[in-house]
Amino acid sequence: MHHEGERVNTSLRLLPVLILAITLCGCDAISHRADADSNVRVVEAAFFEGGYGIHWHQKIAEEYSRAHKDEGVVVELWGDPRMRDKVKPRILRGDPPDVMLDQYLPIWKMIAAGKLLPFNDVLDQPVNDSGELWRDQFIPGTLDSFTSDGKCYGIPTSFGAWGCWYDAKLFREHGWTPPATWSEFTAVCAEIKAAGIAPLAFQGKYPYYAWYSYISVAQRCGGLPLINRMNALEPGAFSHPDAIAAAKLWQDLVRDYFQPGYEAMNHLESQLEFVNNKAAMIFCGVWLFNEMKESTPPDFEMRVFNVPAVEGGKGNPKLFNGLGMEQMLVTSDGRYPEDAMDFARYMISMQNGADMASSIGVISPLKGGCPRETVGPPLQSVLDMIDAAPGVFNVRLYDLLLEWREQVAHIALASLMQGDITPEEFGRQLDEGLVRAQQDPDVIIPPFTPYDPASLGETP
Amino acid sequence: MKRSREQTVFMITFLAPAFLLFTVFVAMPGIRAFAYSFEKWDGLSAPKWVGLDNFAALLRDRDVFAAALWHNIVLTVGAGLLIVVLSLLFASALHRRVRGAALFRVTFFFPNVISSVAIALLWVLLYSTTDFGVINSLLGWLKYEDFGRLNGAMDVARGWTGLANLELPFPFTGKPYLIYSLIPIIVWASTGFYMVLFLAAMEGIPESYYEAATLDGASEISQFWHITLPLIREVLTVGLVFLVIGCLKIFDMVWIMDNEWPTKETHVLATLMYQKVFSEYNIGYGAAVAVLMFIVVFMASMFTLRLSRKEALEY
Numbered sequence: 094m095h096h097e098g099e100r101v102n103t104s105l106r107l108l109p110v111l112i113l114a115i116t117l118c119g120c121d122a123i124s125h126r127a128d129a130d131s132n133v134r135v136v137e138a139a140f141f142e143g144g145y146g147i148h149w150h151q152k153i154a155e156e157y158s159r160a161h162k163d164e165g166v167v168v169e170l171w172g173d174p175r176m177r178d179k180v181k182p183r184i185l186r187g188d189p190p191d192v193m194l195d196q197y198l199p200i201w202k203m204i205a206a207g208k209l210l211p212f213n214d215v216l217d218q219p220v221n222d223s224g225e226l227w228r229d230q231f232i233p234g235t236l237d238s239f240t241s242d243g244k245c246y247g248i249p250t251s252f253g254a255w256g257c258w259y260d261a262k263l264f265r266e267h268g269w270t271p272p273a274t275w276s277e278f279t280a281v282c283a284e285i286k287a288a289g290i291a292p293l294a295f296q297g298k299y300p301y302y303a304w305y306s307y308i309s310v311a312q313r314c315g316g317l318p319l320i321n322r323m324n325a326l327e328p329g330a331f332s333h334p335d336a337i338a339a340a341k342l343w344q345d346l347v348r349d350y351f352q353p354g355y356e357a358m359n360h361l362e363s364q365l366e367f368v369n370n371k372a373a374m375i376f377c378g379v380w381l382f383n384e385m386k387e388s389t390p391p392d393f394e395m396r397v398f399n400v401p402a403v404e405g406g407k408g409n410p411k412l413f414n415g416l417g418m419e420q421m422l423v424t425s426d427g428r429y430p431e432d433a434m435d436f437a438r439y440m441i442s443m444q445n446g447a448d449m450a451s452s453i454g455v456i457s458p459l460k461g462g463c464p465r466e467t468v469g470p471p472l473q474s475v476l477d478m479i480d481a482a483p484g485v486f487n488v489r490l491y492d493l494l495l496e497w498r499e500q501v502a503h504i505a506l507a508s509l510m511q512g513d514i515t516p517e518e519f520g521r522q523l524d525e526g527l528v529r530a531q532q533d534p535d536v537i538i539p540p541f542t543p544y545d546p547a548s549l550g551e552t553p
Numbered sequence: 554m555k556r557s558r559e560q561t562v563f564m565i566t567f568l569a570p571a572f573l574l575f576t577v578f579v580a581m582p583g584i585r586a587f588a589y590s591f592e593k594w595d596g597l598s599a600p601k602w603v604g605l606d607n608f609a610a611l612l613r614d615r616d617v618f619a620a621a622l623w624h625n626i627v628l629t630v631g632a633g634l635l636i637v638v639l640s641l642l643f644a645s646a647l648h649r650r651v652r653g654a655a656l657f658r659v660t661f662f663f664p665n666v667i668s669s670v671a672i673a674l675l676w677v678l679l680y681s682t683t684d685f686g687v688i689n690s691l692l693g694w695l696k697y698e699d700f701g702r703l704n705g706a707m708d709v710a711r712g713w714t715g716l717a718n719l720e721l722p723f724p725f726t727g728k729p730y731l732i733y734s735l736i737p738i739i740v741w742a743s744t745g746f747y748m749v750l751f752l753a754a755m756e757g758i759p760e761s762y763y764e765a766a767t768l769d770g771a772s773e774i775s776q777f778w779h780i781t782l783p784l785i786r787e788v789l790t791v792g793l794v795f796l797v798i799g800c801l802k803i804f805d806m807v808w809i810m811d812n813e814w815p816t817k818e819t820h821v822l823a824t825l826m827y828q829k830v831f832s833e834y835n836i837g838y839g840a841a842v843a844v845l846m847f848i849v850v851f852m853a854s855m856f857t858l859r860l861s862r863k864e865a866l867e868y
Contacts, residue, residue: 181831185596199595199834206597297727298812353720354682354689356727359812362683371683495833500617504816507728535593 136432138170139180139190141197141419144380145251147172149453150194150440157439166432184208184424191427192437194250194419200239201493203422204246205537210423211244215434220442227438234485235417235458238492241539248437249417249458251379254397254475254485255305256413258367258381259374261394263290269373271398273410275313275342278401282350285373291352294372296360300503301491303343303510306376308488309400309414311339316407316551321543323488326527332520335407340509340516342403347510356511360384368393376400378418382471383454395471399478409550413478415485417458484549493538494530501526583847589840596836607841618842621820622849624732628821629800629853632739636796637789639740640747645777647748648755658752662745669742673809676738682722689722696721726810728818735806743799747792754788755781793857801850822846 140150147170154170161167173179176195183189184203203209216228216236228236228245232252239247259271267288272278282292296302312320315335322330330336352372355363361384367375368389375381382395389395402410421440423433439445446462449455454472456463456479465476491498505522508514514522530536546553556564590607594600611618643661647654664672679687696716700707711717725734758781766776782789804823807815815824822842830839 178831185836199597202595202597202834206595208597297724299814300816354722354724354727356729357680357682357722357724362681366683496835499828499832500614500817503814504818507816507818511729535595 133165133167134429134432136166136168136192136429136436137190137427138168138192138194138433138436139176140170140172140194141176142172142174143419144378144384145419145453145455146383149449149455152452153440153445154436157436160439161432166429168432168436184426187426189424189426191424191429192433193422193424195422196419196492198422199495200247200420200422201537201539202495203424204239204241205535208425209246210425210430210434211246212248212423212434212437213244215438216245220438230443230459230462231417232458232460237542238417238487238489239420241537247417247420247422248441250419250421250441250455251417252415252456252458252463252479253418254379254413254415254456254478255309255376256397256399256475256478257374257376257401258395258397260367260370261396262392263370263373271396272401275401275403279346279350282346286350290370291366291372292350292374293346293355294352294358294363294367294375295347295355296358296363296375296377297356297510298359300506302360302376303506304491304502305378305414306400307339307343307506309376310342310403311336312408312412312414312486313400313403313410314339314342314406314408316409317412317486317544317546317549318407320486320488321541323490324541325543326490326531326538328528329524330527331523332517337516337520338403340519344509344512344516344519348512351510364388368395379454379456379472379475386454396474397471397478398474399482407551409483409546411482412484412486412549412551413482414487415479415482416487484544486544486549489541490527494527494536496533497526497530501530586840586843589837590844592837592840594836595834596830597834600837603837607837608845610838611841611845617817617820617825618822618845620817621822621825624819624821625801625803625849627732628735628739628803629797631733631736632743633793633796633800635736635740636743636747637793639744640751640792641782641789643744643748644751644755645781647752648781649773658749660745661748664742665746667742669805670809672738672742673806676734677726677810680725680734682724686722688725692716692719692723693721728811728816731807731811731819732821735803735810738806739800739803743796747796750788750792751785754785758784790858794854797853797857798850801846801853822849 138150138154140147150172151170154168158167176193177197180189180193180195180198184198189208200209217226219225220227220230231249235249235252236245236247238249239245264270267284269281269284270277272281285292308320308323311323315333315338319330319333319335322333323336352358352363352366358366363372364375364377364381364385365388366372368385370393385395399410399413402408421437423430423437427433441457441459443459443462446457446459447464447467449457450463450472451467454468456468456472456475463472463476465473468476491502501522505514505519505526508522509516509519531538589600591602591604592600593603593606643657647658651657667675678685680689682689684690695707696711696719708717724730762780762784763776766780771779802823803821804827807819807821807824808827811819811824815821815828820828823846826839826842826846828839829835829842
């Protein structure tokens with residue numbers, strides 16, 4: 094009996110040691126990820142899985158890994174619509190993936206904190222026998238979004254263009270034509286409404302769709318000087334009469350012609366309404382075609398037209414809101430930054446541009462990177478828009494001032510669209526928010542090179 | 554009575570993992586979050602000590618904070634009251650052995666086995682303004698259907714409920730309405746849990762009390778007020794505290810149903826905190842929201858406990 098008690102006693106004493114040992118073993122297993130073989134460099138790539146999906150990117154990662162097998166480089170690329178949420182804690186604790194793709198990460202904050210590496214060395218290397226630099230292959234302006242002090246921190250993987258999409262077949266059947274001016278636009282909206290179809294579907298749950306649309310209308314009203322004022326964070330830029338006029342046009346359009354219930358629709362719901370002809374048009378970026386490919390009926394003729402010109406407006410209606418999008422970022426806390434940059438260069442290359450276009454409908458940010466014959470009629474209509482435009486414009490505030498975006502711009506846009514505030518109040522809220530945002534000593538506002546209206550077809 | 558050495562080792566062995574986990578994953582992050590609230594930190598560069606600046610900024614942005622807090626209060630009071638009333642009603646009915654009690658018990662409890670994210674997605678579909686939206690379709694049917702001889706009564710009902718003037722499809726999950734649209738969801742999802750909680754307490758009440766009351770001519774309602782309710786008061790108090798804490802901490806449903814872009818119209822305290830930390834990378838400010846949220850939850854829980862403080866009845 095005594096011996097039995099001693100055995101129990103000894104077992105009890107060993108129990109804490111056992112638990113501790115198991116815990117420590119667990120910690121050890123967690124702390125050693127991947128690279129069991131030290132000769133292999135596993136480059137982790139985390140990509141936002143949005144309208145373009147992730148399969149093509151994974152195929153390229155596999156191709157790259159096969160080509161660099163002898164050097165021991167393997168790219169493990171994963172994608173997730175919630176990628177941002179997954180990598181944020183890792184960025185905070187200094188253990189980010191080597192390369193990331195996401196437009197809505199706090200890129201400027203990361204640049205300021207030295208968490209991203211510039212691509213300059215790679216950009217300034219020749220990429221073909223003729224000695225052409227990688228940098229020179231990009232469409233002018235596409236590398237500007239995250240360039241500061243001459244250093245480029247983001248490589249766009251796509252060329253983004255904002256327009257209004259429609260079904261050419263539906264338009265043809267009803268005798269409607271894509272509008273070129275705002276009055277034609279509202280007239281066709283009225284005809285569509287009279288035919289019992291909602292003129293415009295809208296991704297009401299996501300305020301940034303409204304932002305890009307509003308900015309497009311603002312350029313039509315005030316031209317590039319207005320866009321320059323906004324980009325320069327000029328006091329009163331959004332209260333300028335041209336900006337107010339744009340807000341009013343947008344508000345009127347929402348009130349009169351948006352599909353009832355749009356406020357509660359996310360991007361997929363509203364885009365489904367569009368491809369099912371419940372709504373005749375929708376404002377969206379180039380990714381719409383690929384995002385809705387599986388749900389689009391075979392006889393649906395998806396086409397895009399540029400945001401219509403505003404009568405009396407100062408903007409060149411051939412320009413469009415466009416920029417290099419879906420930025421690839423290489424982290425300074427990552428383990429293999431050089432391999433990550435080399436992978437970025439491989440992915441965004443002329444050789445992959447055509448495949449990217451034909452596979453997932455992405456228009457490459459490289460000049461001539463998307464040959465017309467590689468894409469179908471929907472993206473050809475985007476190429477028509479691009480070919481007709483002497484250039485593009487965008488307003489950088491959305492990526493630059495995150496708090497302003499979340500706490501001011503989104504709220505003001507929603508209020509404007511709901512008719513809760515006047516266009517004047519909308520402008521006042523945005524301007525006052527900008528003043529407050531600039532009072533933050535930590536906010537980063539890199540120098541802005543204004544657009545030249547004359548060279549982009551606008552006359553004073 | 555003195556504990557033996559083995560007992561002490563035994564207790565420490567089994568308490569240590571829980572204590573360790575609590576310390577590492579609850580207490581230490583909590584203390585650190587409190588410290589963050591006095592720092593300006595984007596999580597990327599070195600933190601700077603700013604004293605009470607984050608709380609001052611919260612005060613400056615009080616309209617957003619107040620809106621978020623108000624939404625929590627709306628959910629706590631609106632959903633909380635309905636949950637308590639319904640769960641007591643259902644528990645009482647089941648306790649009195651209504652026909653099909655077992656089926657009702659399973660049915661009411663069923664939403665508890667579904668994750669809140671799945672619940673939110675399910676209700677997004679139910680509330681949808683597209684053809685998938687069951688609720689809007691139902692409202693459309695009630696508004697436009699020809700009910701024959703009942704049309705007169707239906708017109709009165711439509712006018713009385715406001716359905717006659719309601720523009721359909723109604724954007725239930727649109728920003729101005731989202732918080733109020735959450736109330737039925739929370740009620741649907743939570744009533745079963747509280748019903749089971751209260752029912753378990755009711756099952757402990759001796760049947761003889763009810764028999765005696767019945768002999769004395771007490772009605773069912775009278776028995777509920779004078780026997781059931783006083784004897785489950787302690788469990789009711791615990792349930793109320795759970796409810797208050799749950800509604801003040803709500804996050805996932807708002808986050809999912811507003812597609813991760815909440816604004817002042819839809820923020821609750823937890824989404825405001827999350828947005829500050831993970832969308833704006835303003836960790837100090839987010840921690841300040843978390844500290845105030847902790848204070849609010851703590852005070853609300855204390856207030857609830859105090860309201861229902863009475864000497865326990867023994868039976």
